[in-house]
Amino acid sequence: MTKKLQIYKCNTCGNIVEVLISGNGDLVCCGNAMELLEPKNNDDLTTEKHSPKIHNSENKTIIKLENHPMEDEHYIMFIQAQTEDKNNVFIKYLYPHNKAEMEILENLTINDAISYCNIHGLYKGSKIND
Ligand SMILES: [Fe+2]
Structure with missing residues (x-):
């Protein structure tokens, strides 16, 4: 199931x-x-940072990975964010040389995000209080 x-x-x-x-x-x-x-939630196995950081502000949310490569051979393929009730889900596909970042211009509280690295797999995000 x-x-x-x-x-x-x-x-x-x-x-x-x-x-x-x-x-x-x-x-x-x-x-x-x-x-x-199963999304991993730490970076113990790699030196790059894989967990997307969620920055909520009044009218938008920015989710980004600050220190992960975005090279032809090694990059973040997508970031996905969802509201806590999972009734709103946003996905951004990314490609080499893109910024590893997504912006949601809606007044929603985003508590969960995941990112997928083509080499290291799926990681959970964490919320940052600015
Ligand atoms: Fe990676």
Whole structure:
């Protein structure tokens, strides 16, 4: 059984999928069960900073990674943010040489964010009080 907004990866072809509405079935790709990606929340294994930092202000939220490479071989592929109730979800796809940053111009409180590095995987964000 899946849960809303879980992210799964196929370790054969590299497909990454997100659950929009959960169901009872297991996700299968290339003939095998897909791997559930659990976001990591620390940077112990790498020297770069992978956890997106969430900066809420009155009318907007900025989510960014300040010290992660954005090079052709190693970069953040997307940042996703959601409200606590998961009823509002925002995703920004990123490419090498982009700024690893997303801006949400809505008056919503964003408490959760994740980022995905093409080499190191999925990381949870943390909220910064400015
Ligand atoms: Fe990385």
